[in-house]
Amino acid sequence: MNIDKYPELKPGKKYIKRYYVAIMLWIVGRAIQAACRLDKEVIKEFSELPEKFTFSLGVLPDGPFMIIGKDDKGRAKYMGWNKGRTRFPLEMNIKSLEAAIKVFTFQEGTATAFARERFIVDGDLGYALAVVRVLNIIEVYLLPKIITKLAVKRYPRWSEFSPLRKWVNRILIYIRAFTF
């Protein structure tokens, strides 16, 4: 029997999609770190998480990932993209690169992605919800309203999120995320 007639199938690499998701995760990670020094809701969410809490958000099976931890002052710190074999108290993973693309191109909101079982959450679900709330706030800061509305269930009203807060923090978050 010619065994070569039955070759192994190896998955493709999808470099462009991987780089796109990796860049998005880097931006979101840096923005969380910046927002945790500016936005009172994000500060509050992190203050209620346990000391030394760390979580990863990424794509299965091989990444990319984003790792966020709490520093000594209780603020969020972006800790890079290389997860290695480390296990974190909370790991939120999107099941596939294709699903991650849907999430990060805002074809699917976070809640819809959860409902479609795109995510696998390892860890305490209460902490995962806190992370989702932070992600929703970050989306409001980073993206124009027309796109954010696709990603969240209800865009915050002026009474919940004043334009002054949004624009001042948006500018500062962008500066901090891309500079230091």
Added chain:
Amino acid sequence: MILPKYSEFCGRVKTLSGASALEAIPGELKKMNSKKALIITDKGVESAGLIKIVKEAISKKGSKLTVGAIYDETPPDSDYKVVNSVASIYRNKNCDSIIAVGGGSVLDTAKGVNILVSLGGDNVLAYSGAGAVKQRLKPLVAVPTTAGTGSEMTLVAVIADHDRHIKMTFVSYFLLPDIAVLDPRMTKTLPASITAFTGMDAMTHAIEAYFCLGKNPMSDTTAFKAIQLVSKNILNAVKNPGDMESRLAMANAAALAGIAFSNSMVGLVHNLGHATGAVCHVPHGVCMSIYLPYGMEYNLHKVGDLIGELLYPLAGPEIFAKTPKKQRPRATIDYVRGLNEELKKATGGRHATALKDILDREGKQMVPRDAIPVIAKNAMGDGAKTYNPEEQSFDDNIMVIEAAWEGKPLDLKKIKKGPKNQKF
């Protein structure tokens, strides 16, 4: 029908349903090479004589199944320390399977015990969260003694850490029991008020499964049938507890609703219900029956059409056909409120329809008004809100809980509305 772009469904619990379903347990366990079972139950089930029925049923001539031990001290809120100690009983007695006979707490305790005895370790909390259990566990037979929780069909266990005043959630497809036994003898002696609120618990599972974000055609099917069965049988089961046909129908409804919500998840009703239970120790089903109409009102602008469709299984084809399409969503909510009122009458007022009316055994109010902000805050950390169609902020929670406390319908104008036409 709504067909989501992507959905997942898993309903692999073998179900034995009927008047002598218990007698089939030894044969089923034999197929899984089990010879010695640990029975986990609670004092209430034991004193109601249900364990005697189970023992007789599984010890009939020809059965090769022995009972290693019976643990009957499961508390009303399953506790991780209890789970840890029951696991050591299982090990000491060399059992090789578990038969859980009871309500949600017993079944959750049994799932926790099964994690420990199958995967090893001394503390079940090491496996908390989603995804920590990654392999097949020991054979688990679930015999529900209430028709409501649907826990016999779910992949979730909620186990409390009373030291830290939190409830830990365990989620894994491997937590699904191997076998669910729906035998009407197990629910025959349920008091009327418990029959009422556990039945409405099943109704809530099914209704929320039908309109929350994780809905899919398969969960819709089970939800639809569950609503029909509850609606047709709940009053009869309350008024005529000995009617075995109604009892069996309710047991099936609870199991179907369990399959539905286990696959499509639930929303605001469960979110606020879990929080109210955690803060004020109100039984889960009581919270469900009270919050259910509010959950539908809160989401009316997003999923009104879906809520309107539920008039068919609730009220039957004639009322559905007579009601104009536009009026069906409101008619569905009114029907649920009417059913709650009828259950209140049938139970002599014990089936509360407002949070302020919930009383404990000593007649004390269980949900004081000043608990509302605490409940609203607690609800922000509960996973069910993820699957609710409309966003829920702290202020939204306050508004809904206040209305439910008073027992007044929601003022729809006060609801902050996201875009209509919910995507699934």
